[in-house]
Amino acid sequence: MFPLVDTLGFGTPTDYVLAFLLGIGFGFFLESAGFGNANKLAMQFYFRDLSVFKVMFTAIVTAMTGLVVLSSAGLLDSSLLYLNPTFLWPGIVGGLIMGAGFIIGGYCPGTALVGVVTGKIDAMMSVVGGMLGMALFSETYGIPAIARFYALETEGLTGTITLPEWLGVRPGLVAAAVLAVAVAGFWGSEWAESYHARKTAQA
Amino acid sequence: MPSKPYFNPYLAGIGLGLVLLAAFLISGRGLGASGAIMRTVVQAEKAVAPGHVDANPYLSAYGGGDRNPWDEWLVLETLGVLVGGLLSGAFGKRIRREINHGPRITPRQRLGYALVGGALFGYGARLARGCTSGVALTGGATLAVGSWATMLAIFAGAYGLAYFMRRLWI
Numbered sequence: 001m002f003p004l005v006d007t008l009g010f011g012t013p014t015d016y017v018l019a020f021l022l023g024i025g026f027g028f029f030l031e032s033a034g035f036g037n038a039n040k041l042a043m044q045f046y047f048r049d050l051s052v053f054k055v056m057f058t059a060i061v062t063a064m065t066g067l068v069v070l071s072s073a074g075l076l077d078s079s080l081l082y083l084n085p086t087f088l089w090p091g092i093v094g095g096l097i098m099g100a101g102f103i104i105g106g107y108c109p110g111t112a113l114v115g116v117v118t119g120k121i122d123a124m125m126s127v128v129g130g131m132l133g134m135a136l137f138s139e140t141y142g143i144p145a146i147a148r149f150y151a152l153e154t155e156g157l158t159g160t161i162t163l164p165e166w167l168g169v170r171p172g173l174v175a176a177a178v179l180a181v182a183v184a185g186f187w188g189s190e191w192a193e194s195y196h197a198r199k200t201a202q203a
Numbered sequence: 204m205p206s207k208p209y210f211n212p213y214l215a216g217i218g219l220g221l222v223l224l225a226a227f228l229i230s231g232r233g234l235g236a237s238g239a240i241m242r243t244v245v246q247a248e249k250a251v252a253p254g255h256v257d258a259n260p261y262l263s264a265y266g267g268g269d270r271n272p273w274d275e276w277l278v279l280e281t282l283g284v285l286v287g288g289l290l291s292g293a294f295g296k297r298i299r300r301e302i303n304h305g306p307r308i309t310p311r312q313r314l315g316y317a318l319v320g321g322a323l324f325g326y327g328a329r330l331a332r333g334c335t336s337g338v339a340l341t342g343g344a345t346l347a348v349g350s351w352a353t354m355l356a357i358f359a360g361a362y363g364l365a366y367f368m369r370r371l372w373i
Contacts, residue, residue, distance in 0.1 A: 003228055004229050005231050020286075022230070023280035023283020023287060024283040024286050025225070025283075026223075026287060027284035028287035028291045029215050029219040030219070034209035038317070045362055046365060046369070046372065054212035055216040055219060056216070056335075059216045059219035062216065062220025063223040081232065084338055085347075087349060094353065095327065098353075099364070100323050103360075106303070106371075106372075109324065109325070109336070110236035114284065114285075114291070114292070117298075118299075120302070120303060122313050122317040125315075125318045128318060129321025129322040129325065133323060134237070135244050136322070138244075138262050171346065
Protein backbone atom coordinates (compact mmCIF):
# COMPACT_ATOMS: atom_id res chain seq x y z
CA MET A 1 0.00 0.00 0.00
CA PHE A 2 2.78 2.44 0.93
CA PRO A 3 4.65 4.44 -0.33
CA LEU A 4 1.71 6.06 -2.08
CA VAL A 5 3.87 7.65 -4.79
CA ASP A 6 4.49 4.14 -6.14
CA THR A 7 1.12 2.49 -5.48
CA LEU A 8 -0.99 5.41 -6.73
CA GLY A 9 1.64 6.36 -9.31
CA PHE A 10 1.02 10.09 -9.02
CA GLY A 11 3.37 12.26 -11.03
CA THR A 12 6.04 14.76 -10.12
CA PRO A 13 3.77 17.86 -9.86
CA THR A 14 1.58 16.12 -7.27
CA ASP A 15 4.65 14.83 -5.43
CA TYR A 16 6.05 18.38 -5.32
CA VAL A 17 2.81 19.81 -3.88
CA LEU A 18 2.87 17.10 -1.23
CA ALA A 19 6.56 17.86 -0.55
CA PHE A 20 5.60 21.49 0.06
CA LEU A 21 2.83 20.47 2.49
CA LEU A 22 5.12 18.04 4.33
CA GLY A 23 7.71 20.81 4.60
CA ILE A 24 5.12 23.08 6.22
CA GLY A 25 4.63 20.42 8.89
CA PHE A 26 8.39 20.05 9.34
CA GLY A 27 8.98 23.79 9.71
CA PHE A 28 5.96 24.20 11.97
CA PHE A 29 7.17 21.65 14.52
CA LEU A 30 10.80 22.84 14.36
CA GLU A 31 9.74 26.39 15.22
CA SER A 32 7.14 25.28 17.78
CA ALA A 33 9.84 23.29 19.59
CA GLY A 34 11.86 26.50 19.97
CA PHE A 35 14.48 25.59 17.37
CA GLY A 36 14.37 28.99 15.68
CA ASN A 37 16.37 30.31 18.64
CA ALA A 38 20.12 29.58 18.72
CA ASN A 39 20.37 30.28 22.46
CA LYS A 40 17.94 27.44 23.13
CA LEU A 41 19.69 25.06 20.70
CA ALA A 42 23.17 25.70 22.14
CA MET A 43 22.02 24.94 25.71
CA GLN A 44 21.83 21.29 24.62
CA PHE A 45 25.63 21.20 24.73
CA TYR A 46 25.81 22.65 28.26
CA PHE A 47 23.19 20.20 29.61
CA ARG A 48 20.84 23.07 30.54
CA ASP A 49 18.05 22.53 28.00
CA LEU A 50 18.05 19.17 26.28
CA SER A 51 15.17 19.88 23.90
CA VAL A 52 17.34 19.10 20.87
CA PHE A 53 17.89 15.55 22.06
CA LYS A 54 14.32 15.11 23.28
CA VAL A 55 12.66 16.37 20.09
CA MET A 56 15.06 14.59 17.77
CA PHE A 57 14.88 11.23 19.49
CA THR A 58 11.11 11.37 20.01
CA ALA A 59 10.81 12.06 16.26
CA ILE A 60 13.21 9.26 15.32
CA VAL A 61 11.45 6.75 17.60
CA THR A 62 8.00 7.79 16.30
CA ALA A 63 8.93 7.50 12.61
CA MET A 64 11.05 4.38 13.13
CA THR A 65 8.25 2.58 15.00
CA GLY A 66 5.77 3.46 12.26
CA LEU A 67 8.12 2.20 9.55
CA VAL A 68 8.94 -1.07 11.34
CA VAL A 69 5.30 -1.83 12.25
CA LEU A 70 3.84 -0.98 8.83
CA SER A 71 6.58 -2.85 7.05
CA SER A 72 6.18 -6.02 9.12
CA ALA A 73 2.38 -5.79 8.67
CA GLY A 74 2.99 -5.87 4.93
CA LEU A 75 1.51 -2.40 4.38
CA LEU A 76 4.81 -0.74 3.47
CA ASP A 77 7.29 -1.96 0.88
CA SER A 78 10.46 -0.72 2.54
CA SER A 79 12.54 -1.68 -0.52
CA LEU A 80 10.94 1.33 -2.26
CA LEU A 81 12.13 3.81 0.41
CA TYR A 82 15.10 6.08 -0.16
CA LEU A 83 17.83 4.97 2.23
CA ASN A 84 20.87 7.11 3.06
CA PRO A 85 23.98 5.45 1.59
CA THR A 86 26.79 4.74 4.03
CA PHE A 87 30.19 6.32 3.46
CA LEU A 88 31.51 5.79 6.95
CA TRP A 89 34.58 8.03 7.25
CA PRO A 90 33.41 10.99 5.15
CA GLY A 91 30.22 10.78 7.21
CA ILE A 92 32.12 10.82 10.50
CA VAL A 93 34.53 13.62 9.54
CA GLY A 94 31.68 15.63 8.01
CA GLY A 95 29.71 15.07 11.21
CA LEU A 96 32.57 16.31 13.39
CA ILE A 97 32.87 19.45 11.23
CA MET A 98 29.08 19.95 11.48
CA GLY A 99 29.29 19.56 15.26
CA ALA A 100 31.98 22.26 15.40
CA GLY A 101 29.79 24.46 13.23
CA PHE A 102 26.80 23.82 15.50
CA ILE A 103 28.52 24.93 18.72
CA ILE A 104 30.19 27.93 17.07
CA GLY A 105 27.25 29.08 14.96
CA GLY A 106 24.35 27.88 17.12
CA TYR A 107 22.25 26.55 14.23
CA CYS A 108 21.99 23.61 11.89
CA PRO A 109 20.60 24.34 8.38
CA GLY A 110 16.96 23.36 9.06
CA THR A 111 16.76 25.26 12.33
CA ALA A 112 18.47 28.29 10.75
CA LEU A 113 15.73 28.43 8.12
CA VAL A 114 12.96 28.68 10.73
CA GLY A 115 15.13 31.24 12.53
CA VAL A 116 15.30 33.30 9.32
CA VAL A 117 11.53 33.44 8.81
CA THR A 118 10.99 34.46 12.44
CA GLY A 119 13.34 37.42 12.04
CA LYS A 120 16.58 36.17 13.61
CA ILE A 121 19.48 38.09 12.04
CA ASP A 122 21.99 35.56 13.40
CA ALA A 123 20.08 32.80 11.59
CA MET A 124 20.38 34.78 8.34
CA MET A 125 24.15 34.99 8.86
CA SER A 126 24.22 31.25 9.53
CA VAL A 127 22.46 30.52 6.22
CA VAL A 128 24.82 32.87 4.34
CA GLY A 129 27.76 31.11 6.01
CA GLY A 130 26.26 27.73 5.09
CA MET A 131 26.04 28.75 1.44
CA LEU A 132 29.67 29.91 1.49
CA GLY A 133 30.77 26.65 3.15
CA MET A 134 28.92 24.61 0.55
CA ALA A 135 30.37 26.66 -2.31
CA LEU A 136 33.80 26.13 -0.76
CA PHE A 137 33.20 22.36 -0.67
CA SER A 138 32.35 22.30 -4.37
CA GLU A 139 35.62 24.11 -5.11
CA THR A 140 37.78 21.92 -2.85
CA TYR A 141 36.15 18.90 -4.51
CA GLY A 142 38.60 19.61 -7.33
CA ILE A 143 41.46 18.57 -5.01
CA PRO A 144 42.01 14.86 -5.77
CA ALA A 145 42.63 13.90 -2.13
CA ILE A 146 39.29 15.43 -1.09
CA ALA A 147 37.35 13.85 -3.97
CA ARG A 148 38.93 10.49 -3.08
CA PHE A 149 38.06 10.87 0.61
CA TYR A 150 34.48 11.88 -0.29
CA ALA A 151 34.10 8.62 -2.25
CA LEU A 152 35.92 6.49 0.34
CA GLU A 153 33.98 3.37 1.28
CA THR A 154 34.61 1.07 4.20
CA GLU A 155 34.51 -2.63 3.39
CA GLY A 156 31.42 -4.34 4.80
CA LEU A 157 29.77 -0.99 5.56
CA THR A 158 28.74 0.31 2.16
CA GLY A 159 25.63 1.15 0.20
CA THR A 160 22.27 1.30 1.92
CA ILE A 161 23.31 -0.97 4.80
CA THR A 162 21.14 -0.66 7.91
CA LEU A 163 21.94 -1.43 11.54
CA PRO A 164 19.80 -4.63 11.54
CA GLU A 165 21.55 -5.84 8.36
CA TRP A 166 24.97 -5.06 9.79
CA LEU A 167 24.24 -6.75 13.12
CA GLY A 168 22.34 -9.62 11.49
CA VAL A 169 19.25 -9.19 13.67
CA ARG A 170 15.60 -8.35 13.06
CA PRO A 171 14.72 -4.66 12.61
CA GLY A 172 12.29 -4.88 15.54
CA LEU A 173 15.14 -5.76 17.89
CA VAL A 174 17.24 -2.75 16.85
CA ALA A 175 14.13 -0.55 17.08
CA ALA A 176 13.54 -1.80 20.64
CA ALA A 177 17.17 -1.02 21.52
CA VAL A 178 16.87 2.51 20.06
CA LEU A 179 13.67 3.01 22.07
CA ALA A 180 15.43 1.86 25.24
CA VAL A 181 18.36 4.22 24.64
CA ALA A 182 15.95 7.08 23.92
CA VAL A 183 13.94 6.49 27.11
CA ALA A 184 17.14 6.30 29.17
CA GLY A 185 18.30 9.52 27.48
CA PHE A 186 14.96 11.25 28.23
CA TRP A 187 15.25 10.26 31.87
CA GLY A 188 18.86 11.53 31.99
CA SER A 189 17.80 14.77 30.24
CA GLU A 190 15.06 15.47 32.79
CA TRP A 191 17.50 14.79 35.60
CA ALA A 192 20.17 17.10 34.12
CA GLU A 193 17.68 19.92 33.56
CA SER A 194 16.28 19.74 37.09
CA TYR A 195 19.80 19.49 38.52
CA HIS A 196 20.77 22.68 36.73
CA ALA A 197 17.52 24.42 37.73
CA ARG A 198 18.20 23.60 41.42
CA LYS A 199 21.78 24.87 41.16
CA THR A 200 20.60 28.11 39.57
CA ALA A 201 17.92 28.59 42.24
CA GLN A 202 20.51 28.21 45.00
CA ALA A 203 22.95 30.68 43.44
CA MET B 204 2.94 41.30 22.90
CA PRO B 205 4.42 38.40 24.90
CA SER B 206 5.49 35.26 23.06
CA LYS B 207 3.65 32.05 23.73
CA PRO B 208 5.69 29.23 25.29
CA TYR B 209 7.23 26.60 23.01
CA PHE B 210 5.57 23.21 22.62
CA ASN B 211 6.41 20.44 25.04
CA PRO B 212 9.51 18.84 23.42
CA TYR B 213 8.06 15.33 23.44
CA LEU B 214 4.84 16.50 21.76
CA ALA B 215 6.83 18.50 19.19
CA GLY B 216 8.95 15.40 18.62
CA ILE B 217 5.90 13.22 18.03
CA GLY B 218 4.56 15.82 15.59
CA LEU B 219 7.90 15.95 13.78
CA GLY B 220 8.12 12.15 13.74
CA LEU B 221 4.63 11.85 12.24
CA VAL B 222 5.55 14.35 9.50
CA LEU B 223 8.71 12.33 8.78
CA LEU B 224 6.71 9.08 8.73
CA ALA B 225 4.15 10.70 6.40
CA ALA B 226 6.97 11.73 4.04
CA PHE B 227 8.11 8.11 3.82
CA LEU B 228 4.57 6.78 3.40
CA ILE B 229 3.62 9.36 0.76
CA SER B 230 6.78 10.09 -1.20
CA GLY B 231 9.02 7.21 -0.13
CA ARG B 232 11.70 9.51 1.24
CA GLY B 233 12.54 11.55 4.32
CA LEU B 234 12.99 15.22 5.14
CA GLY B 235 15.99 17.47 4.53
CA ALA B 236 17.30 21.01 4.55
CA SER B 237 20.93 21.41 3.43
CA GLY B 238 20.29 19.85 0.01
CA ALA B 239 17.95 22.67 -0.94
CA ILE B 240 20.45 25.27 0.30
CA MET B 241 23.14 23.60 -1.87
CA ARG B 242 20.80 23.72 -4.85
CA THR B 243 20.30 27.42 -4.23
CA VAL B 244 24.08 27.90 -4.23
CA VAL B 245 24.26 26.11 -7.59
CA GLN B 246 21.38 28.21 -8.93
CA ALA B 247 23.20 31.40 -7.90
CA GLU B 248 26.51 30.26 -9.40
CA LYS B 249 24.69 29.22 -12.56
CA ALA B 250 23.20 32.71 -12.92
CA VAL B 251 26.63 34.32 -12.60
CA ALA B 252 28.93 31.74 -14.19
CA PRO B 253 27.12 28.88 -15.99
CA GLY B 254 30.39 27.72 -17.53
CA HIS B 255 31.87 27.20 -14.10
CA VAL B 256 28.91 25.03 -13.03
CA ASP B 257 29.30 22.90 -16.16
CA ALA B 258 33.04 22.50 -15.60
CA ASN B 259 32.88 21.58 -11.90
CA PRO B 260 31.84 17.91 -11.53
CA TYR B 261 30.27 18.47 -8.09
CA LEU B 262 28.21 21.46 -9.25
CA SER B 263 27.27 20.03 -12.65
CA ALA B 264 25.67 17.00 -11.00
CA TYR B 265 23.15 19.47 -9.54
CA GLY B 266 22.81 21.99 -12.33
CA GLY B 267 25.02 21.26 -15.34
CA GLY B 268 23.72 21.98 -18.85
CA ASP B 269 20.00 22.65 -18.95
CA ARG B 270 19.43 20.96 -15.61
CA ASN B 271 17.47 23.16 -13.19
CA PRO B 272 18.99 22.81 -9.69
CA TRP B 273 15.67 23.74 -8.09
CA ASP B 274 13.69 21.01 -9.88
CA GLU B 275 13.77 18.61 -6.94
CA TRP B 276 11.43 17.31 -4.19
CA LEU B 277 13.68 18.62 -1.42
CA VAL B 278 13.51 22.19 -2.72
CA LEU B 279 9.70 22.23 -2.52
CA GLU B 280 9.84 20.61 0.90
CA THR B 281 12.25 23.29 2.10
CA LEU B 282 10.01 26.07 0.76
CA GLY B 283 7.36 24.47 2.94
CA VAL B 284 9.74 24.61 5.94
CA LEU B 285 9.94 28.39 5.51
CA VAL B 286 6.14 28.70 5.41
CA GLY B 287 5.64 26.29 8.33
CA GLY B 288 8.19 28.13 10.46
CA LEU B 289 6.50 31.42 9.63
CA LEU B 290 3.06 30.06 10.58
CA SER B 291 4.32 28.63 13.87
CA GLY B 292 6.17 31.85 14.66
CA ALA B 293 3.05 33.89 13.89
CA PHE B 294 0.79 31.69 16.05
CA GLY B 295 3.35 31.85 18.87
CA LYS B 296 3.82 35.64 18.47
CA ARG B 297 7.55 35.01 18.15
CA ILE B 298 8.31 36.91 14.93
CA ARG B 299 10.58 39.79 15.74
CA ARG B 300 13.83 41.19 14.41
CA GLU B 301 16.48 40.15 16.89
CA ILE B 302 19.95 38.72 17.37
CA ASN B 303 20.08 35.92 19.92
CA HIS B 304 23.45 35.85 21.65
CA GLY B 305 25.06 34.73 24.88
CA PRO B 306 25.43 37.19 27.79
CA ARG B 307 29.19 37.61 27.35
CA ILE B 308 29.39 38.53 23.65
CA THR B 309 28.06 41.45 21.61
CA PRO B 310 25.46 41.09 18.84
CA ARG B 311 28.15 41.97 16.29
CA GLN B 312 30.43 39.20 17.57
CA ARG B 313 27.48 36.81 17.49
CA LEU B 314 26.91 37.52 13.80
CA GLY B 315 30.56 36.72 13.05
CA TYR B 316 30.37 33.42 14.91
CA ALA B 317 27.07 32.58 13.19
CA LEU B 318 28.72 33.14 9.80
CA VAL B 319 31.79 31.01 10.63
CA GLY B 320 29.74 28.26 12.30
CA GLY B 321 27.31 28.21 9.40
CA ALA B 322 30.20 27.87 6.94
CA LEU B 323 31.66 24.94 8.86
CA PHE B 324 28.23 23.32 9.03
CA GLY B 325 27.73 23.80 5.30
CA TYR B 326 31.12 22.31 4.44
CA GLY B 327 30.60 19.34 6.75
CA ALA B 328 27.10 18.73 5.44
CA ARG B 329 28.39 18.37 1.88
CA LEU B 330 31.19 16.00 2.97
CA ALA B 331 28.71 13.88 4.94
CA ARG B 332 26.07 14.00 2.15
CA GLY B 333 23.49 15.75 4.33
CA CYS B 334 22.86 17.51 7.62
CA THR B 335 20.96 16.96 10.86
CA SER B 336 17.67 16.74 8.93
CA GLY B 337 18.50 14.65 5.88
CA VAL B 338 21.09 12.39 7.48
CA ALA B 339 20.73 12.30 11.27
CA LEU B 340 16.91 12.52 11.54
CA THR B 341 15.82 10.81 8.31
CA GLY B 342 18.60 8.22 8.19
CA GLY B 343 18.29 7.71 11.94
CA ALA B 344 14.65 6.65 11.57
CA THR B 345 15.50 4.17 8.79
CA LEU B 346 18.38 2.81 10.90
CA ALA B 347 21.01 3.55 8.23
CA VAL B 348 24.47 2.72 9.58
CA GLY B 349 26.21 5.78 8.13
CA SER B 350 23.50 8.11 9.40
CA TRP B 351 23.94 6.92 12.96
CA ALA B 352 27.72 7.34 12.66
CA THR B 353 27.25 10.90 11.36
CA MET B 354 24.68 11.72 14.06
CA LEU B 355 27.04 10.56 16.81
CA ALA B 356 29.88 12.54 15.19
CA ILE B 357 27.76 15.73 15.16
CA PHE B 358 27.03 15.40 18.87
CA ALA B 359 30.68 14.44 19.58
CA GLY B 360 31.97 17.46 17.67
CA ALA B 361 29.63 19.88 19.41
CA TYR B 362 30.10 18.45 22.90
CA GLY B 363 33.86 18.17 22.36
CA LEU B 364 34.16 21.89 21.61
CA ALA B 365 31.42 23.12 23.97
CA TYR B 366 33.82 23.76 26.86
CA PHE B 367 36.11 25.89 24.70
CA MET B 368 33.18 27.80 23.22
CA ARG B 369 31.39 28.42 26.52
CA ARG B 370 32.12 32.16 26.38
CA LEU B 371 29.81 32.37 23.36
CA TRP B 372 26.78 30.98 25.17
CA ILE B 373 26.87 30.95 28.97
